[in-house]
Amino acid sequence: MVGLEHYLILSAVLFSIGLYGALAKRNAIVILMSIELMLNAVNIAMVAFSRYIVPLLLTGQVFVIFIMVVAAAEVAVGLAIIIAIYRHRETIDATKIDLMKW
């Protein structure tokens, strides 16, 4: 029988993979994908809570729809930024994009 905890463990694993990717990968596109992974981990957790704890309310699921929309918008903006950086500097290595330092 699959219970709430299974979903939460899956969500945590996905989130950790995403976090690792976002912090450790150099390729900006991979970082963007990792962030998507983290967002989806959250989505799984929310749907699971919604299903198991308050089955009659759809709050969590509606939230998930919102997060998806935001994620799509974020990807659009993020990719546009990456393209702009690439045109400018001919690289998408995150460690090389360090203009904001002192």
Add this chain to the structure above:
Amino acid sequence: MPYQLVWLIFLLPLFSFAIISLFLRPFLNHKPKLGGYITIASLLGSLGLSVWALLEVMAAPGHSLLVPDINWVIIEGGITIHLGLIVDSLTVVMLIVVTVVSLMVQIYSQGYMHGDPGYHRYFAFMSLFTASMLGLVLADNLLFVYVFWEMVGLCSYLLIGFWFHRPAVADAAKKAFIVTRLGDFGFLAAILLLYFNTGTFDIGQLHSLAITGALAGTTLTWAAIGIFAGAVGKSAQFPLHTWLPDAMEGPTPVSALIHAATMVAAGVFLVARTFPLFSHSVEAVTTVAIIGGFTAIFAASMGLVMTDIKRVLAYSTISQLGYMMLGLGAGGIAIGIFHLFNHAFFKALLFLGAGSVNHATGTFDMREMGGLRKFMPWTYATFLIAALSISGIWPLAGFWSKDEILASALQNQPILFYLAMITVFMTAFYMFRVVFMTFGGEYRGGGAEAHGKPHESPSVMVMPMVVLAILAVVSGFWNVTGQFGAFMGHGETHSFAEGFFGILTHSLPWLSLILAGLGILFAYAMYSAKWLSAERIGGLFKPLYTLFYRKYWFDELYERVFVGKVLVGGFFAGLQGFDTYGVDGAVNGVASGAIATGRAIRRAHTGQLQLYGLFIGIGILAIVICLYFFG
């Protein structure tokens, strides 16, 4: 009439000040006469009310009126400050002096200040001064006395500096303000000392505490000395006398009102007002007598050699104030205040005479005057009366009060008595030196601004001088019968004829008359008949002459040593050092500290977004762990 009307005595000039400064000066500046008329009208009202108060007080039992007061400040469980008036014999005498002299000076000013661009400003300040001075006289607690005390000081500053565009005038005003402030510090300290020891500012209560002995010993002595320090500043007694001669830079009617008759006498008044505090402390009352007696001869010696007519009068004022202090210290309220009363009239008259002479010749330097007797008969006559009066010639006003001071000094302070007798000679000498140099001989051409022959001043200036001349003759008669002394609370009365001629049966008055006569004779011999050459005598006593002429180097002492070395070189330099290294150092230290910290930790800003993200993640983790374990 209800006694509340007494409030109007000082409120009327205050209204006049408000009207002139709020309405006339901004809106009606092209009609200068109005300001003078309003001031005079308000003073006429005050004078009328003062005369009424005098008659009421004379009739009242115990010579004191109860005027309803109001509570001004009430702090729960703490301080209650009354706003009240004392109306007793001392107050009404001062009221009469202030209102009469002020009225005469205002009338005179109509002529003297004619055409001055600051006409409204002048009368506004004069009204404010008169209001403050009347308030000072009427106030029934030390806090209010202090407030009005500072207000008269402020008005003095404003009026000395009336022609402030001349640097010497601005300096003189500053000097007057700062030097008197030194004394005021003592006064304030005394008020606080009295308050913390007795819990009251009320003068009447302080009197009874001193009389019953609840307030005694060193506390009382120090409080009295502190009050006297304030009086020393205001009344230009040694060692704070240096400001008064410089204050002569102000308009002459101002000198007549403030620096001769009223404000400088406020110190004497203050000592008289708090006299029970002095009379119950031998040290305090002796200090008053010694400072007074010493100042009298000290200032008179400098008056001997001055060539500026107003400066001679200024030193004469200091000297006479010293007499009053001596009278207070050796004799009591009645004797000191009686001299104040007489002195106010003849000294104001002398100043108005000096102003009139200046009006005609355009100078204050007596070496450029001479022979004015022929051109200005009224000024000459009134000036001569005042000079005779101040020299103590029987039966003019100055004789009666000076005689009493000498008699009381002989009884209580024999050493000071001899100094005072020498001062009698000096007073007569320097006054008649002025008379002969100014009015005798031939006209020596006047100052640079003089045009043509000198002429008598307009009647608006002569009239007040005549009134004051009459007062300079008769004001002393008040105590011929002992009436004034009885009014002030001690002494016995006798018939007029007995007092008038009986005084001549004693030897002391004859002695002082002879000394005064000798002084006049010397002045005549040196400056009119030229039997003795003033230059030769000056050369004979060259060191003494230089000492007097350079005013004992007190100005230099104060300026170079106290201001130059102690204040600027020591205290101010210390403050500046503290400012540079302490205050600036702290501020700059904070700034450079922040810069150094920033320089050190900006290395952490690598520009690696992922590293920032890692730190954020670690931070969140730390918060979660903290909440889990300690939340």
